[in-house]
Amino acid sequence: MASPSPGHAVRPAHDADDGPARELLTAAGLPLGGLGDSWRRWVVDGSAGLDGVVALERHTGVGRPVYLLRSLVVRPDTRATGVGTALMRAALAGADAHEGGRAAVALLTETAVGYFERFGFTATTREALPQALAGSAELSGACPSSAVAYWRAGAASS
Template sequence: MRKRLVRLLLMPTVRAATPSDGAAIRDMLAAAGLPTADLSASAVEFLVAETNGALVGVVGLEPHAPAGLLRSLVVLPQARGLGVGAGLVSALEQNACSRGITRVVLLTETAEAFFTRLGYVSAERASMPPDILATAEFRSLCPSSAVCLFRDIPSS
């Protein structure tokens, strides 16, 4: 009961990131050990989760229709276990679907179990669409030990 009350009180708002969120997003990604080197040059669109005016989570989508690359899901430690990560991924998938993206792809070294619970399945990197394979994340930013996962997004 108490955890449910805390979850209701702390439920974040998910919104599109604005330019003023840029520094906080970079700080969150860097603190989590996630790549930031190519963010200025890439077309990553971020969503943020916000509670009481403070960012508690972030996820990015690099669109390459008909596929999209999920970039850099981070949830701050104080907001973990409250559904923030799942909420961000759901919002990203809805956004992707509305833009004609039918498959979301990601690489991870640490969150395979989390994404599997959300319906993502593993695949060989080489089986991904050429535009995804050409991204900096696939070419150089993520090590070959990272697991490739994808989920086909049903159209609304």
């Protein structure tokens, strides 16, 4: 796994980051639907704007809250230097801290299959994801049906 360098400082996103974040996501072909409703977003600053973005949606329903990790993108000329790893760790730590233990997190991806196992995710089927996620923009159409679903189970006590 790439080690995040000390230079990849992750911070919570501000309103002013919304436009640059959407530009990065659009350039990578990732869906924007529902992004504004996400629970929290994090960014890494770079010399030419944002170097990376990630967002978490938090869905509640029957049982424990479930998070949907989405909108992970790193500026192309900064990839493979640990920015994605730093963003993933920050997002998962944020969810875990909020739940007081390991949070349940799902994601869908077409473009980064094989990336998420290193963060404790396993590939699954979309149908196996919790019903609480069904109303999310990604599961209700923004992500193509060919996207691979990943799941990181939460702690029983979280």
